[in-house]
Amino acid sequence: MSVLHLRVILAAMQCVRCVTFAAACGARNPGAGQNRMIEVTGRPLNMHNGPGIAPPEEALRPRAWRPGIAWQLGVAFVGVALLAAVANFAVQRTISITTTRVLPGEAATLRAPSLHRVPAPPPMPPAAPVAPVSEDGRAAPLLLERLTDTVLAGSGLPVQERTQRTSDAASQLRDMLARLHRSPSHVEAARRAGEHLIESEAARRKAFEEHVEVMAELGDRFQAARRSLKSWIRTSQALAQAEQLFQDLRQQSRVLRDDEYTAPELGQLAALEAQFGAMLVSEERALVRAAGSLWHARTSADLELLRALRGRILQLDAQRAEVRPQFEKSVASLRAELLRPAMARRGNAARTADPKVEVAVPPPLIATPPWELGSFRTHEQAVDEGIAPSGLAWLSGGVLALLLLVSVVTVRSILRPVQRLVAATQRIAQGETGVRVAREGSREMDRLATAFNRMAAELETAQAVARNYQQRLEARVVERTRQLQYQADHDSLTQLPNRRQLFEQLRSALARCSQGEGRAGLFFIDLDNFKTINDGRGHGFGDRVLVAVAERLAATMNGRGMAARFGGDEFVVLVEAQDGVQQLGEAGTSLVQAFHRPLHLDGRELLVSVSVGAAFYPEHATGAESLLSAADAALFRAKAMGRSQLAVFTPELLEDAAARFTTEQALRHAVERGELELLFQPEVDLARLEVGVCEALLRWRQPDGKLLGPEHFLRIAEESGLIVEINDWVLRAAIAAAARWHRQGHARLRVAVNATSRQLSDPEFARRVAGLLLEHEVPAGLLEIELTETVLQTGSSTIAGLRRLHEIGVTVALDDFGTGYSSLASLEQLPLHRVKLDRSLIAGIDSSARSAAIANAIIQLCFDLGVQVTAEGVERPEQLAALRDSGITLQGFLLARPLAEAQVDEAVRRLPELLQSLLLATTPATNLAGAHVPAAAVASRQRRRLSAIRTR
Numbered sequence: 009m010s011v012l013h014l015r016v017i018l019a020a021m022q023c024v025r026c027v028t029f030a031a032a033c034g035a036r037n038p039g040a041g042q043n044r045m046i047e048v049t050g051r052p053l054n055m056h057n058g059p060g061i062a063p064p065e066e067a068l069r070p071r072a073w074r075p076g077i078a079w080q081l082g083v084a085f086v087g088v089a090l091l092a093a094v095a096n097f098a099v100q101r102t103i104s105i106t107t108t109r110v111l112p113g114e115a116a117t118l119r120a121p122s123l124h125r126v127p128a129p130p131p132m133p134p135a136a137p138v139a140p141v142s143e144d145g146r147a148a149p150l151l152l153e154r155l156t157d158t159v160l161a162g163s164g165l166p167v168q169e170r171t172q173r174t175s176d177a178a179s180q181l182r183d184m185l186a187r188l189h190r191s192p193s194h195v196e197a198a199r200r201a202g203e204h205l206i207e208s209e210a211a212r213r214k215a216f217e218e219h220v221e222v223m224a225e226l227g228d229r230f231q232a233a234r235r236s237l238k239s240w241i242r243t244s245q246a247l248a249q250a251e252q253l254f255q256d257l258r259q260q261s262r263v264l265r266d267d268e269y270t271a272p273e274l275g276q277l278a279a280l281e282a283q284f285g286a287m288l289v290s291e292e293r294a295l296v297r298a299a300g301s302l303w304h305a306r307t308s309a310d311l312e313l314l315r316a317l318r319g320r321i322l323q324l325d326a327q328r329a330e331v332r333p334q335f336e337k338s339v340a341s342l343r344a345e346l347l348r349p350a351m352a353r354r355g356n357a358a359r360t361a362d363p364k365v366e367v368a369v370p371p372p373l374i375a376t377p378p379w380e381l382g383s384f385r386t387h388e389q390a391v392d393e394g395i396a397p398s399g400l401a402w403l404s405g406g407v408l409a410l411l412l413l414v415s416v417v418t419v420r421s422i423l424r425p426v427q428r429l430v431a432a433t434q435r436i437a438q439g440e441t442g443v444r445v446a447r448e449g450s451r452e453m454d455r456l457a458t459a460f461n462r463m464a465a466e467l468e469t470a471q472a473v474a475r476n477y478q479q480r481l482e483a484r485v486v487e488r489t490r491q492l493q494y495q496a497d498h499d500s501l502t503q504l505p506n507r508r509q510l511f512e513q514l515r516s517a518l519a520r521c522s523q524g525e526g527r528a529g530l531f532f533i534d535l536d537n538f539k540t541i542n543d544g545r546g547h548g549f550g551d552r553v554l555v556a557v558a559e560r561l562a563a564t565m566n567g568r569g570m571a572a573r574f575g576g577d578e579f580v581v582l583v584e585a586q587d588g589v590q591q592l593g594e595a596g597t598s599l600v601q602a603f604h605r606p607l608h609l610d611g612r613e614l615l616v617s618v619s620v621g622a623a624f625y626p627e628h629a630t631g632a633e634s635l636l637s638a639a640d641a642a643l644f645r646a647k648a649m650g651r652s653q654l655a656v657f658t659p660e661l662l663e664d665a666a667a668r669f670t671t672e673q674a675l676r677h678a679v680e681r682g683e684l685e686l687l688f689q690p691e692v693d694l695a696r697l698e699v700g701v702c703e704a705l706l707r708w709r710q711p712d713g714k715l716l717g718p719e720h721f722l723r724i725a726e727e728s729g730l731i732v733e734i735n736d737w738v739l740r741a742a743i744a745a746a747a748r749w750h751r752q753g754h755a756r757l758r759v760a761v762n763a764t765s766r767q768l769s770d771p772e773f774a775r776r777v778a779g780l781l782l783e784h785e786v787p788a789g790l791l792e793i794e795l796t797e798t799v800l801q802t803g804s805s806t807i808a809g810l811r812r813l814h815e816i817g818v819t820v821a822l823d824d825f826g827t828g829y830s831s832l833a834s835l836e837q838l839p840l841h842r843v844k845l846d847r848s849l850i851a852g853i854d855s856s857a858r859s860a861a862i863a864n865a866i867i868q869l870c871f872d873l874g875v876q877v878t879a880e881g882v883e884r885p886e887q888l889a890a891l892r893d894s895g896i897t898l899q900g901f902l903l904a905r906p907l908a909e910a911q912v913d914e915a916v917r918r919l920p921e922l923l924q925s926l927l928l929a930t931t932p933a934t935n936l937a938g939a940h941v942p943a944a945a946v947a948s949r950q951r952r953r954l955s956a957i958r959t960r
Contacts, residue, residue: 080421080450084414091407148184148346151177156339159202167210174202181342190345198338205331212324216264219317222310223258229307230254233299246294253284257314264318267325277318285311425453429460441468499573501551502558510572510580514632517584518625528625529569529592531581531599532639533561536617536651538577549609553616556607564602569595580636589624596622596654603652617652619643628657641665672728675708675721679733683709686741687906688759690915691878691899692923699916700897701792701842701878702749703760704742705906706734726764735767740780743791745909747784752913760792760821768795768809778816788817792842796823807838814839821878825866835873843870844899847881854886867894889930902926 155177158170165173178199182192230251257280263269264277288295288308296304425448432443443464447457497509505513517528535541535557542550554577561571561579569583581599585591599620606613621643629635638657644665646655655661678684688702706722707715725731739761746759767773781788793813795806810820821842822835835843845863852859863879870877879891882900891898903923904915 080414080418084411084418087410087414088407091403091410094403148181148188149343151181151184152339152342152346155181155198155202159205159335167206170206171203174199174206178202185345188346194338194341194345198335198342201331201335201338205328205335208324208328208331212267212321212328215317215320215324219261219264219314219321222313222317223261226254226307226310227258229299229303229310233303246291247298250284250287250291250295253280253287256280257284261314261318264321267328274322281311281315281318421450422453424448425450425457429456432460432464436464436467441471499558502555502573504558504562504579505570505572507572507574510570510574510582511632513570513572514582514635517582518630518632518635521584521625527585527589527592527627528635529583529585529595530623530625530635530639531583531596532574532621532623532636532643533579533581533599533618534643534647535577536619536647538616541616552609553607553614556609556614557603557616557618560602560607561599564598580639589627592622592624593656596620596656600652600654619646619649619651620654621646621657622654623657637665668724671721671724672730675725675728675730678708679730679737684734684737685709685715685908686738686745687715687908688745688912689899689906690904690912690919691760691897692903692919693897694892694923695895697920697923699757699919701758701760702912702916703794703899704738704745704762706738707906731764732766735764738762739777743780743784743786745912746790747786748909749912750786750790754913754916757916758790758792758819760794762794762796762823765806769805770809771812773809774812774816774818777813777818781816789819792819792821794821794823794844810839824880835870835875840875842876842878842897844878844880850879850881850887850891850900854884854890860890864894867896871895885926885930888926892927892930898923 155174158165158173158177178195182195185192185195230247233247234251257277260273260277260280263273285308288304288311292304295307425445428445432445435443441464444461445457447454447461497505499506514528514530520526521528535553538550538553541553554573557579558571558573561581565571565581565583569581571579571581574580581595583592583595585595600618603616603618606615608614621639621641623629623635623638623642625635628638638661641661641664642655642657645661646653649655685707687705687707689705690699691701691703692698693700706718708721709715722731725734742759742761746757749757749759763773777791777793778788781791793810795810813820819841820839821844822838822840823844824846825843843866845866849859849863849866853863854860867877877894877896878899879887879894879896880899882888882891882898882902884902887900888898888902903926904919907915
């Protein structure tokens with residue numbers, strides 16, 4: 009095959025490869041030549057279809073058959089093959105070419121082809137000296153390396169300086185390539201890709217610095233919130249959990265420092281952001297209480313900013329990953345261009361001696377760069393016997409024209425549809441979902457446009473569904489926000505304003521009153537005996553009572569004031585008046601009188617009374633909290649006055665409240681420090697002349713040594729809840745004392761302990777008593793539980809507790825009998841062993857016939873029922889004389905005062921003698937009515953009493 013034949017075939021193959029490469033590049037990168045990323049900007053949306061953008065109905069219409077890319081390239085290849093065959097036929101008629109290399113200084117004999125005998129040519133002229141490598145040839149690779157280092161390794165320089173250096177290097181490199189006869193087409197692409205890579209790297213660095221700054225601001229905000237924390241324990245825990253989540257997020261965000269992160273690391277970072285966001289939403293109320301609503305709002309905004317910055321960093325990393333291969337490809341193309349040698353210039357034709365024969369030395373098939381040339385010179389000479397050189401030139405031109413036409417048509421059929429797809433994609437990215445692309449170009453681009461239009465239609469449908477869902481979601485959020493706001497300001501049960509809303513309204517009212525002549529009144533309301541309603545009818549019924557009370561308060565105010573639920577069964581009413589204190593007093597009276605009428609609940613009438621405490625601004629207080637404290641103190645006074653009362657604040661009430669508070673705190677410390685003591689007052693049996701019971705009496709020893717009785721602190725202990733701990737201590741100490749007496753030889757000496765309704769209603773009380781008796785090894789019969797008649801009014805749970813005590817062998821005594829709601833039926837129904845007559849009956853037994861008759865009747869009734877009797881308050885010999893023949897047990901200062909435990913043993917031993925001497929000093933036996941009682945009658949009574957006791 010001849011050299012010219014090979015040259016034509018290689019040129020055709022090169023053209024086909026260029027066309028194929030251009031088509032592939034156009035399909036992969038429609039925006040090639042621009043080398044920039046498509047970013048969604050904030051420009052206004054264009055709702056009209058641009059050039060080449062078909063309306064939706066036309067885009068979905070079927071089109072006629074169109075040739076594909078493979079078909080077009082196949083036609084081009086067939087055409088080039090045909091032209092190559094024609095060129096081959098033409099070259100076959102061309103004579104052979106003889107090439108001779110001549111060394112410098114030597115002669116080469118060129119021989120003609122065998123068809124003609126050609127005489128030997130004259131000696132060839134000496135070869136011209138080889139030109140040295142130019143300065144541009146050596147500097148171009150260095151300049152290319154500087155361009156590459158500026159783009160890829162110049163991150164320490166400012167962006168403007170790096171961009172300027174890149175531009176300068178590209179400009180110089182373009183000039184050098186022009187002087188070296190190289191193609192500068194890749195220089196511009198390398199410059200644009202390099203500048204884009206520099207800008208992306210700078211933007212990425214800026215986004216990461218902003219990410220770090222936001223993290224630092226969040227950390228400072230958490231530190232400030234922790235320093236200023238003034239909340240409850242739960243709120244503090246919520247803030248600590250949020251800070252721990254933030255620290256984990258801050259640690260994980262360090263993976264964004266460079267682009268060498270992995271997908272699991274990014275997933276963990278996104279998960280931590282989601283957990284932190286969920287924490288801000290779920291614990292919003294606790295965090296707002298701990299650090300404030302402004303702190304919560306800024307923290308939420310910073311979290312959204314962190315998410316946006318993370319997305320920006322990932323987007324910039326993706327841009328860099330896409331642009332960098334383009335830059336490296338352009339640099340590789342430039343480096344290959346620099347290594348390609350320039351085309352060797354044709355030498356002058358060497359004439360032979362025969363003018364009919366023209367000998368030429370053709371150029372080498374692979375060009376050699378100037379700096380690699382040796383000391384050779386080539387000469388080419390052609391002899392054409394068939395087609396003239398002009399015909400071959402026309403043939404080559406036809407091949408180039410056909411290839412150019414095929415290339416233009418192919419590139420146009422790919423590039424224009426791709427550009428329209430890019431434009432439609434940008435418009436969809438900007439929110440215009442009704443865009444469709446016209447179906448034109450090659451068959452592959454037609455199918456691509458069809459798929460794109462189908463995707464756009466589905467996207468439009470999905471966005472419509474998303475918009476509908478978003479609208480419904482926003483409506484639900486608005487409604488839920490309104491509900492939450494209402495719940496934050498109102499009580500969930502009564503729908504009245506709650507404590508938070510009360511304080512806001514109260515501060516506003518005080519501010520208005522401070523600017524004018526008006527007055528503000530605050531009424532603290534508490535339901536009387538509401539605990540009885542809850543215990544008797546259940547908490548559900550109690551809730552309905554609270555709702556009815558709230559409705560009655562709202563109807564009573566009727567726009568004159570605001571009623572709010574403060575908590576539990578406590579309500580607060582705020583009233584503003586212009587006429588002074590008198591109008592406020594009338595409002596308080598109307599509140600009390602409003603509950604004189606019964607409430608209607610579940611088809612029945614329920615009478616509920618209220619106690620009201622009132623405080624007025626500015627007479628009683630000038631602040632919201634102080635005014636509420638004053639009203640609370642007045643309420644305490646109203647409850648002490650009885651049910652359904654109105655009490656107005658006085659300064660003495662605050663002093664009493666302060667004293668109660670001081671007493672309560674001191675009582676708490678007294679329990680802890682063991683300042684409580686038990687004194688024991690003996691009870692002497694007249695029938696046996698011995699001490700049978702010692703009543704345990706609680707005393708509180710003050711720092712000055714003075715002992716306080718229970719009347720000074722027991723009510724405060726019940727209100728504060730300390731009564732439970734005190735009762736438990738009294739029971740344990742009394743049983744321990746009985747155990748010590750039992751070991752000292754007093755086998756029949758019992759200890760009496762007062763019990764409250766709270767203890768008796770506890771199902772575990774009897775079991776605890778049994779456990780203490782077993783622990784101290786005390787027989788159950790040596791413990792006596794005393795209870796007052798008021799305890800019996802608490803219900804069946806108390807009676808059940810008494811029966812449980814009776815079952816384990818503990819005796820039960822009814823204290824203060826004859827006062828209050830004394831009921832003779834209780835003597836028959838309750839498991840009683842002893843009845844203690846109140847001191848009010850014994851006080852006038854020696855001077856009042858009525859008192860003596862009542863006491864005599866009770867004693868006789870108890871004896872007939874087999875119940876022992878104890879008379880309290882025996883303090884005078886006359887009282888002893890009136891009771892000497894009754895055969896009951898006596899207790900009083902005349903016989904013994906309350907004693908310490910260490911004095912009980914001696915008192916038990918001497919009291920029989922003391923009682924006997926007192927009995928001898930009294931007058932002869934008379935009955936309680938003052939008549940003489942025969943000794944036989946007294947003995948008979950005592951025998952009946954002892955028989956009843958033995959029977960029990």
